[in-house]
Amino acid sequence: MNTQSNTYTFLYAAIMVVVVAAVLSFTSLSLKERQNMNKEVEKKQNILKAVNVASTPANAVELYDKYIVKAIIVDSEGEVKSNDKVETFKVDLKKENKRELSKRDLPVFVFNKEGVGEKLIIPVRGKGMWGPIWGFISMESDRKTIYGATFDHQGETPGLGAEIANADFLAPFTGKQIFNQAGMFTSLKLAKGTASTNPHAFDAVSGGTVTSKGLEDMLLKSLGSYEKFLKSSK
Amino acid sequence: MSDKEPLFSAKNRKLLTNPLGTDNPITIQVLGICSALAVTAKLEPAVVLTISVMAVLALANVIVSLLRNTIPSRIRIIVQLVIVAALVILVDQILKAFAYEVSKQLSVFVGLIITNCIIMGRLEAFALGNKPWPAFLDGIGNAAGYGIILVIVAFFRELLGSGTLYGFQIIPQAFYDMGYENNGLMILPPMALVVVGIIIWVQRSRDKSLIEN
Numbered sequence: 001m002n003t004q005s006n007t008y009t010f011l012y013a014a015i016m017v018v019v020v021a022a023v024l025s026f027t028s029l030s031l032k033e034r035q036n037m038n039k040e041v042e043k044k045q046n047i048l049k050a051v052n053v054a055s056t057p058a059n060a061v062e063l064y065d066k067y068i069v070k071a072i073i074v075d076s077e078g079e080v081k082s083n084d085k086v087e088t089f090k091v092d093l094k095k096e097n098k099r100e101l102s103k104r105d106l107p108v109f110v111f112n113k114e115g116v117g118e119k120l121i122i123p124v125r126g127k128g129m130w131g132p133i134w135g136f137i138s139m140e141s142d143r144k145t146i147y148g149a150t151f152d153h154q155g156e157t158p159g160l161g162a163e164i165a166n167a168d169f170l171a172p173f174t175g176k177q178i179f180n181q182a183g184m185f186t187s188l189k190l191a192k193g194t195a196s197t198n199p200h201a202f203d204a205v206s207g208g209t210v211t212s213k214g215l216e217d218m219l220l221k222s223l224g225s226y227e228k229f230l231k232s233s234k
Numbered sequence: 235m236s237d238k239e240p241l242f243s244a245k246n247r248k249l250l251t252n253p254l255g256t257d258n259p260i261t262i263q264v265l266g267i268c269s270a271l272a273v274t275a276k277l278e279p280a281v282v283l284t285i286s287v288m289a290v291l292a293l294a295n296v297i298v299s300l301l302r303n304t305i306p307s308r309i310r311i312i313v314q315l316v317i318v319a320a321l322v323i324l325v326d327q328i329l330k331a332f333a334y335e336v337s338k339q340l341s342v343f344v345g346l347i348i349t350n351c352i353i354m355g356r357l358e359a360f361a362l363g364n365k366p367w368p369a370f371l372d373g374i375g376n377a378a379g380y381g382i383i384l385v386i387v388a389f390f391r392e393l394l395g396s397g398t399l400y401g402f403q404i405i406p407q408a409f410y411d412m413g414y415e416n417n418g419l420m421i422l423p424p425m426a427l428v429v430v431g432i433i434i435w436v437q438r439s440r441d442k443s444l445i446e447n
Contacts, residue, residue, distance in 0.1 A: 004306060016313060016316060023324070027324055035327075159391075159392070159395070
């Protein structure tokens with residue numbers, strides 16, 4: 001057969017596209033369930049990490065069920081809309097962030113462990129250098145002081161922006177204040193080298209300026225939408 | 235596979251070993267530089283990318299080699315691209331389902347694998363004209379040659395830039411107390427080029443036959 005003819009070339013391309021599409025969609029469909037399960041487990045691990053509870057993929061679900069005693073959805077006015085744990089877990093921040101603030105579902109996870117006490121865990125989501133960044137911030141029961149933080153990213157550069165997921169970067173967040181002494185919401189600001197003495201600032205990642213700024217913006221917007229909830233004592 | 239030629243004949247062994255030294259894809263052919271800049275700030279992603287490139291390049295080489303007599307020459311680049319892209323997506327999907335942690339590290343490199351010049355270069359230069367077994371060896375050899383350079387560059391950048399290796403602290407705290415500081419320049423991409431340049435320099439000064447007239 002003449003493999004250089006137009007008909008052959010067209011047929012070849014058409015068959016190739018169909019075969020490749022079939023293989024890829026079959027793989028995607030058959031693996032979807034497992035992939036979603038992995039994502040859920042990862043989210044539970046991240047929630048636990050925000051309150052400094054280490055977990056493995058194997059025991060994350062068990063620990064989550066044990067320590068996350070309650071999960072609620074609040075609105076921007078701080079009113080509770082739902083207290084269904086499963087429903088709260090399923091809230092998709094990517095979709096919520098596109099809605100008007102007053103219509104958003106804002107999830108809050110309540111952690112409680114003997115000897116540690118009650119902490120609130122708030123999910124945050126924003127833009128990094130190459131794609132979305134997200135994480136969880138846990139607050140002391142006074143609702144002003146950060147107890148722990150965990151961040152993750154889709155594609156920040158290893159060694160640079162990706163450092164936001166590192167323990168060394170996360171540890172200094174503990175004890176930071178998101179309200180000033182007058183009770184005004186300040187969030188946390190970027191600082192270069194002076195963050196250790198400033199309760200309202202965190203250090204930038206060297207070589208990861210865009211990611212660091214994205215993180216600052218994410219904290220301001222995400223924590224900001226919880227301002228009224230955090231100020232109320234409900 | 236040829237009927238009489240043994241699996242690891244001298245010729246086939248060369249396919250594996252040449253790209254490690256005298257025909258290295260990065261230092262001699264000067265391909266795949268972009269990913270060498272991007273992923274070598276830490277040792278771990280460099281190793282993960284090496285393994286992934288090895289899997290994709292070996293498989294793509296074999297597939298293109300099997301199809302080499304049927305591919306219309308006018309659309310051969312597109313065919314190669316589709317094969318590589320499909321393989322990369324397949325690898326990524328399977329990792330996401332069965333090795334989620336690895337897939338998270340890999341996610342940023344998926345695009346880099348598809349655009350890696352070494353892959354298209356080997357498909358064009360070798361797989362289109364050779365049988366599947368030599369094509370497989372060529373894929374493994376070139377990916378390994380690429381990986382060696384990646385690991386060497388990442389070793390120096392992580393050690394001097396962050397004081398760690400594979401995430402573990404190597405430079406003792408006592409050094410820092412005495413005034414030692416990590417070299418922040420090492421973690422920035424330009425230093426990868428400088429380190430690659432030094433490797434090329436060392437390699438050429440040791441093996442004069444590599445120097446062009």
